[in-house]
Amino acid sequence: MSARDDRMAPRAVPRRPGERRGLAGTFLGYATLIFFALVFLYPFVIQIANSLKTEPDAAADPLSPVPHPLTLDAYERVFLGTDLPLWLGNSLLVTVAVTVARVLLDSMAGYALARLRFRGRRAMFGAIVAVIAVPGVVLFIPKFLVLNQLGMYDSYAALILPVLADAAGVFIMKQFFESIPVSVEEAARIDGAGVLRTFWSVVLPMGRPALITLTIISFQGTWNEFPHSLVAVQSPGLFTLPRGLADLVSGSLGTGTQYPLKLGAAVLATIPVAVIFVVFQRYFVRGANEGSEKG
């Protein structure tokens, strides 16, 4: 597009950008938005709709958002005929344990790096940043080696312990603590509160927004975590939901494609994060942008 003549003269410039082209531009804007909203959301419609269909119906008309007939058969079979209830429980246990531990340990470490003057602080911060840069994918075999060597392989401890702390969370908390004024803490310290006391009753309460962000990132990350469970456990009784789901897909179901059942299991794996996403959206957005700061 070239500059139009009336814009060449400064006096003729419209006050609001793009008012001239307004109508067509607005229409085009909405068309683009709606098209992409369909592209990004319709797969979830397909997922839910087909989990409520019979297998022949799902095979015959996968695109239709309306099940015909509507049936809860897939969910009944996934709850009664597979280990999914167990996986759901495992996922819940692991996710809650890891999230609580991460929020506490990451904020303690973040606080130490932001505020406490101790020998080796710079070096430790450098080490944390270096750890963030290690690609997770190269750790599959190493993690298995250490779990195997410690006799922890194939246990709940193997699922939980190695992921209890994450360097990125430490980094986020350090940034946050550095951004709040130091004066309140100093007042508490002058009143004679110790480091632990100051941290627990003054610093943490002020850290609420960052703590919520960290809770949500940890919950979402742990709930969705797949490769760690792949190298940490092998007994179906210890599978988390993503692991169990991957197992269902790779053919532990026996005959037929059984897509309604698989999609139903996938819906159940998606629901908790979806609910949290809807409720705590702005924290998700913040979490994503924290990610950009640490890059």
Next chain:
Amino acid sequence: MDITVGRGRRLGRRTSATRENLAGWLFLAPVVAILGLFMLLPILMALWVSLTAWNGQGSPFTGRVPFVGLDNYTRLFTEDDLGRLNFVTSIRNNVYYVAIVVPAQTVLALGLALVVNRRMLKGRAFFRSAFFFPSVTSSVAISVVFLFMFANSGAVSGLLGVFGIRGPQWFSDARGVLHLLLSGLGLADLDAPPAALTGGGPLGLSWWEWLSGPSVAMCTIITLVVWTTSGTFMLMFLAALQDIPVTLEEASLIDGAGRWQRFRYVTLPMLKPTVFLVLTLGLISTWQVFDQVYVMSQGGPAKSTLTPAFLSYQTAFRDFDYGSGTAISFILFVIIVLLALLQRWVMRDRAAAPASSRRGARPGRS
């Protein structure tokens, strides 16, 4: 406990410094212990294992395990065997995957951010969430959905059918799209590739095989990944767009800039640090693609979706060749680090200027 200090006013400077030293280390101790035990130590153990021929029996740290030196590494490049063929094929596959996913997700994310950022549109918050939602869901669950959508009589084939296009058999189609393009243009015959290219290319793969492009099956994984990651990157662009001062846009309007000029000479330069960030994060994550390959294709058909990450898993845990598997993962590690450094170097002066004036120094970035 020692760190819950009582009335500390009497204490001299020295004791308070000691106390803070101790407190600092105590606060840091759990994280350091966990990262040391489950990250640093494992990496060192794996470095050792990559120098052995451990087969998973017993402990790799006894004298009975054969030590092979750097053989596991050199064999991947020099030995003319299946191991090298798999490795080189996985590298080729991943190169095509990166070459498509990184530009596609960056452009899509930027485009979405520009549209969502337009002030006169209503409901922008809804659309922003809609585009972002796929990024927060489980990669395994989403892979199941895409398996269903790209099934032979699935939703995508149905949709293409509406436009009268007969879709391929997505997950069983190992043909490369560049090959298909060449044969579509009549430049080459799939069954009888040009003789000039069937000869020995580098690393045991013929030139014809190097030039395959991503396979049709790989394209489904590419689609899935672009679809899931664009939302996150859109948020990063959106945050950067909202930091651009309105006065700058107004000034460019007064100067008579058209929409394209405004984007090219005002918006884009301001976004350069973010573009740099998105490209780097994209490069790093695309070399790690694993979950989707595991769930959707297990490296098939005909190894056309094999990636180094999946190959290293497969070599260690399915073929019980832990030495080679670990060696592959360390080579992947080096590739990722080199790319991150290379990009940093390429963008070294371009990234600096606009970033510093806008937001001040940010840690971890240069």
